[in-house]
Amino acid sequence: MNRRRRHLVRERxxxxxxxxxxxxxxxxxxxxxxxxxxxxxVAAPKRLVLMYTPNGVVPDAWKPTNVTSETSFExxxxxxxxxxxxxxxxxxxxxxLAIALSAGPGGLHQRGIGGLFTGRExxxxxxxxxxxxxxxxxxxxxxxxxxxxxxxxxxxxxxSLELGVxxxxxDVQGRIAYxxxxxxxxxxxxxxxxxxxxxxxxxGDDSASDRLKRRRASVLDAVKDxxxxxxxxxxxxxxxxxxxxxxxVRDMERRLAVSGLPxxxxxxxQPPALDPASEEAMPLIADLEIxxxxxxxxxxxxxxxxxxxxxxxxxxxxxxxxxxxEGHLLSHAGPSNESSRAELMARDAWHSGRLARLLQRLxxxxxxxxxxxxxxxxxxxxxxxVGNTHAHTDMPFLLAGGTWxxxxxxxxxYSSASxxxxxxxxxxxxxxxxxxxxxxxxxxxxxxxxx
Amino acid sequence: xxxxxxxxGVTPPGEQPGVCEAAPKPPSPIALLTRTQYDNTVxxxxxxxxxxxxxxxxxxxxxxxxxxxxxxxxxxxxxEMFQGAAESIAARAVSxxxxxxxxxxxxxxxxxxxxSFVRSFGMRAFRRPLLDDEAQIFDGLFxxxxxxxxxxxxxxxxxxxxxxxxQFLYRxxxxxxxxxxxxxxxxxxxxxxxxxxxxxTGSMPDAELFEAAAANRLATDEEIETQARRLIAxxxxxQMVREFHHQWLRLDNLPALMRTASELGAGSTELGRDWLASxxxxxxxxxxxxxxxxxxxxxKRVYVTPRLAVLYETSASANGLTAVELPDRxxxxxxxxxxxxxxxxxxxxxxLRGVFxxxxxxxxxxxxxxxxxxxxxxxxDPNATTRERFRVHTESDExxxxxxxxxxxxxxxxxxxxxGRYRSEENGLPVDVSGEVFGTGDPELDGVYSGAGExxxxxxxxxxxxxxxxxxWYQYAVGRTPAEADACSLAQVTxxxxxxxxxLRELLVAVTLTDxxxxxxxxxxEAP
Numbered sequence: 002m003n004r005r006r007r008h009l010v011r012e013r014x015x016x017x018x019x020x021x022x023x024x025x026x027x028x029x030x031x032x033x034x035x036x037x038x039x040x041x042x043v044a045a046p047k048r049l050v051l052m053y054t055p056n057g058v059v060p061d062a063w064k065p066t067n068v069t070s071e072t073s074f075e076x077x078x079x080x081x082x083x084x085x086x087x088x089x090x091x092x093x094x095x096x097x098l099a100i101a102l103s104a105g106p107g108g109l110h111q112r113g114i115g116g117l118f119t120g121r122e123x124x125x126x127x128x129x130x131x132x133x134x135x136x137x138x139x140x141x142x143x144x145x146x147x148x149x150x151x152x153x154x155x156x157x158x159x160x161s162l163e164l165g166v167x168x169x170x171x172d173v174q175g176r177i178a179y180x181x182x183x184x185x186x187x188x189x190x191x192x193x194x195x196x197x198x199x200x201x202x203x204x205g206d207d208s209a210s211d212r213l214k215r216r217r218a219s220v221l222d223a224v225k226d227x228x229x230x231x232x233x234x235x236x237x238x239x240x241x242x243x244x245x246x247x248x249x250v251r252d253m254e255r256r257l258a259v260s261g262l263p264x265x266x267x268x269x270x271q272p273p274a275l276d277p278a279s280e281e282a283m284p285l286i287a288d289l290e291i292x293x294x295x296x297x298x299x300x301x302x303x304x305x306x307x308x309x310x311x312x313x314x315x316x317x318x319x320x321x322x323x324x325x326x327e328g329h330l331l332s333h334a335g336p337s338n339e340s341s342r343a344e345l346m347a348r349d350a351w352h353s354g355r356l357a358r359l360l361q362r363l364x365x366x367x368x369x370x371x372x373x374x375x376x377x378x379x380x381x382x383x384x385x386x387v388g389n390t391h392a393h394t395d396m397p398f399l400l401a402g403g404t405w406x407x408x409x410x411x412x413x414x415y416s417s418a419s420x421x422x423x424x425x426x427x428x429x430x431x432x433x434x435x436x437x438x439x440x441x442x443x444x445x446x447x448x449x450x451x452x
Numbered sequence: 453x454x455x456x457x458x459x460x461g462v463t464p465p466g467e468q469p470g471v472c473e474a475a476p477k478p479p480s481p482i483a484l485l486t487r488t489q490y491d492n493t494v495x496x497x498x499x500x501x502x503x504x505x506x507x508x509x510x511x512x513x514x515x516x517x518x519x520x521x522x523x524x525x526x527x528x529x530x531x532e533m534f535q536g537a538a539e540s541i542a543a544r545a546v547s548x549x550x551x552x553x554x555x556x557x558x559x560x561x562x563x564x565x566x567x568s569f570v571r572s573f574g575m576r577a578f579r580r581p582l583l584d585d586e587a588q589i590f591d592g593l594f595x596x597x598x599x600x601x602x603x604x605x606x607x608x609x610x611x612x613x614x615x616x617x618x619q620f621l622y623r624x625x626x627x628x629x630x631x632x633x634x635x636x637x638x639x640x641x642x643x644x645x646x647x648x649x650x651x652x653t654g655s656m657p658d659a660e661l662f663e664a665a666a667a668n669r670l671a672t673d674e675e676i677e678t679q680a681r682r683l684i685a686x687x688x689x690x691q692m693v694r695e696f697h698h699q700w701l702r703l704d705n706l707p708a709l710m711r712t713a714s715e716l717g718a719g720s721t722e723l724g725r726d727w728l729a730s731x732x733x734x735x736x737x738x739x740x741x742x743x744x745x746x747x748x749x750x751x752k753r754v755y756v757t758p759r760l761a762v763l764y765e766t767s768a769s770a771n772g773l774t775a776v777e778l779p780d781r782x783x784x785x786x787x788x789x790x791x792x793x794x795x796x797x798x799x800x801x802x803x804l805r806g807v808f809x810x811x812x813x814x815x816x817x818x819x820x821x822x823x824x825x826x827x828x829x830x831x832x833d834p835n836a837t838t839r840e841r842f843r844v845h846t847e848s849d850e851x852x853x854x855x856x857x858x859x860x861x862x863x864x865x866x867x868x869x870x871x872g873r874y875r876s877e878e879n880g881l882p883v884d885v886s887g888e889v890f891g892t893g894d895p896e897l898d899g900v901y902s903g904a905g906e907x908x909x910x911x912x913x914x915x916x917x918x919x920x921x922x923x924x925w926y927q928y929a930v931g932r933t934p935a936e937a938d939a940c941s942l943a944q945v946t947x948x949x950x951x952x953x954x955x956l957r958e959l960l961v962a963v964t965l966t967d968x969x970x971x972x973x974x975x976x977x978e979a980p
Contacts, residue, residue: 139512139523159528160528161528163529169510169704169705170704171510171511171512171513171518171704172512172513172514172523176512180527180528183522184525184527185512186527186528186529187509187510187512187527187529187530188509189509189529191507194507197507197536198529198532201536216601216609216612217535219593219596219597219609220538220593220609220612220613220616221616222593223589223590223592223593223610223613223617224613224616224617226589227586227589227613227617227618227619228617228618230583230585230586230589231586231617231618231619231624234627235482235624235626235627235975236626236975236976237975237976238479238481238975239481239482239624239626242481242482242525243482243618243622245525245526246525246526246531246618249526249527249528249531250531250616252528253531253532253535276708278705278707278708279708280708280710316705318797325797325798327796327797330796
């Protein structure tokens with residue numbers, strides 16, 4: 002069905018039909034007309050999204066084909082849905098996850114996912130044993146989204162928003178975002194909770210909202226004083242832990258000053274209650290989260306987000322693609338296994354389609370002379386290059402957007418570049434004047450040739 | 453007070469008296485309440501049964517455990533959720549039961565009523581009497597709010613603040629009196645009350661524990677033992693024992709498990725919750741009816757829902773769970789829930805099962821496969837058994853090094869398919885259930901055997917397995933992976949478990965009497 006016809010069908014369906022997805026197709030929360038009108042009048046901030054999908058890709062379907070020059074290439078079959086945005090993409094060849102190549106604690110998936118957005122190795126630890134007997138701690142540093150949030154996240158309702166789709170493993174192989182060394186941030190896997198978090202505190206009339214803020218301010222004052230009273234009686238390790246918590250309380254207090262939902266940003270319709278543990282619900286959850294993220298950006302409720310589909314070493318099936326293999330085991334199939342390869346390619350294409358949906362949604366929000374897409378940068382990564390080799394070389398990174406900083410519409414080739422350099426480039430594009438990120442031993446500065 | 457690990461006979465036989473006494477004690481860092489603990493605490497504190505934590509993010513896990521004091525920590529999301537939950541809990545409490553929560557007779561001084569509420573309710577919320585400065589902070593909030601919010605509103609705001617205060621959200625064990633001469637700090641009475649209640653009931657201390665703490669009656673082994681036995685007999689202890697097994701056995705993915713079974717019609721069926729209920733009931737049976745670790749490994753009891761009864765060819769009453777004795781079962785490792793969880797959708801998984809038994813039940817981590825190996829299970833073959841398809845593991849030297857540790861354990865469970873159904877044949881071929889336990893260092897375990905029954909009997913008779921159970925319970929009780937400083941405590945608890953001949957409730961009591969449960973290392977600030 003082409004887009005025009007699907008659009009017509011949509012109009013005839015009831016809202017309930019749409020959300021339940023009569024044919025398994027997830028359908029959007031509508032971006033309200035007044036919201037799009039509003040967005041035009043406001044000086045647009047820059048936004049960052051980190052996207053993660055697990056267990057490697059099928060490289061020959063993922064990589065650009067017929068590459069005759071940087072700018073002359075065709076999209077691989079995995080990325081068909083990204084065709085409308087081809088001129089906003091940058092593909093990479095020869096960028097390694099150098100941080101995971103060096104010997105260090107943890108298995109290959111663990112080291113990969115831990116280092117992916119932190120550029121750091123895992124902490125030593127006797128703590129975690131994953132399904133494969135590898136012991137390691139959490140990643141040993143802040144992730145790039147949180148570093149950006151420290152710089153540009155302080156004026157919005159939420160400094161950052163961590164979203165997950167069936168990202169339900171709560172140990173090192175299931176975390177991509179870190180507030181600091183050993184401080185993983187959990188993703189939200191339930192669109193209804195995301196909705197509540199974004200809109201519950203800011204809806205209602207002004208006087209109710211003012212009263213809530215006043216009450217919260219008095220309560221948080223007392224809470225802060227209790228932290229201080231307690232900390233004076235604790236040892237230094239416990240004090241440090243409480244300090245981290247107190248900082249979060251102070252952040253909440255500071256955000257009370259953030260005016261609620263801006264003018265022209267009405268509260269969207271509430272998404273349905275869905276079971277985050279259901280494999281069947283994954284496509285609807287993913288699309289609802291993408292739509293909520295687009296609205297959150299449009300209304301400037303946050304400027305930094307991560308979007309994580311499942312976790313490394315998962316056992317997730319994708320029933321809506323008729324892919325009934327269990328994720329991680331499936332990814333171990335060699336290239337000669339045709340049926341597994343087809344399943345993996347279908348998953349890769351669905352993942353790529355989520356990125357396409359996000360870019361599409363952003364491109365529907367007018368901003369200044371263009372759209373929100375012009376002010377958004379997406380970095381998509383994976384913890385290994387290929388599932389059956391677990392290689393950390395030639396990683397399937399994809400940049401989308403960031404056109405204010407990067408020359409896009411290109412397929413770039415490097416020779417064993419370290420992905421830490423790419424993370425520095427992301428920081429720089431987001432206005433953070435860094436020259437290094439993560440472990441400095443595997444970082445030489447911004448990646449050449451991007452800007 | 454002197455640490456006294458040698459009382460009530462928990463000292464391991466042959467151990468020199470005083471060895472544990474002199475040993476360094478482990479630390480006891482502050483511990484953020486888990487979701488279960490939060491919900492239970494709110495219920496016991498306020499009668500609020502709404503289980504508010506369902507929207508909280510999941511705890512970071514360590515080896516399956518959700519209560520690890522290092523991994524479970526505040527995040528922006530969690531702190532926001534604490535705020536939202538505190539607000540709605542406080543609003544509900546004030547609107548439904550202000551009179552019992554913060555009684556104030558007509559004409560009484562509202563400020564005096566507020567001060568009384570802060571101290572009496574605060575004592576239960578903080579699980580110890582408030583210190584003066586803590587009480588004054590709430591007094592100030594109450595008095596400042598009174599004019600704008602009225603009495604009920606001021607109580608509501610104080611309650612909202614209490615529920616976000618670290619003294620409520622964290623279990624804090626380190627405001628004790630140092631006894632530097634022994635290098636150990638005994639937990640104070642209120643600290644001990646919370647340690648006992650959160651370990652054994654997953655919640656705050658009850659009235660009797662508070663009384664005991666107030667009278668300083670939680671200082672001796674006898675006093676602690678009395679309270680432990682009392683708590684173990686409460687309904688909350690049953691919930692706690694189930695919760696422990698969810699974490700220890702890593703059942704996170706079980707509730708959402710969907711499987712296709714021709715007996716139940718076309719399409720996938722959400723059987724996970726049936727299986728979880730079945731396993732919970734089995735755990736209840738083992739702990740509260742049988743009471744002994746041998747039942748954990750040898751009981752033929754299975755609990756079935758009507759749907760599960762169809763799968764396992766037995767009969768069940770129309771509602772709820774029915775207890776049946778199935779002759780083809782042998783305890784935990786043959787429980788349908790675990791067999792289904794440790795399987796692929798279309799075939800049994802001897803490797804997953806073997807790794808599970810070694811890692812969870814023997815506490816023997818298995819080394820990882822080499823990174824480039826294709827460890828996808830071979831496709832089902834209508835002309836071969838699962839076992840035959842895994843032959844490659846023992847044909848290649850590279851694979852054999854590890855798979856001799858794993859497969860010989862998992863193969864013994866090949867008489868159960870991916871849905872946990874018993875089978876004597878697979879694809880018309882007889883199922884070979886012979887196996888070998890290898891390299892465990894326990895002569896009771898190692899050696900060739902045949903079938904789940906013999907494997908289970910090995911597990912039941914093994915000191916290593918008993919020690920592993922005891923160690924896992926200790927790990928759960930202290931919320932940490934045991935380290936060097938826990939060696940004495942582990943020796944105490946494993947010896948007590950052995951001496952009780954595998955009595956599971958005695959094991960829980962023994963944990964509360966270990967050094968690691970009773971004492972902590974002094975903070976650097978406290979060192980002499």
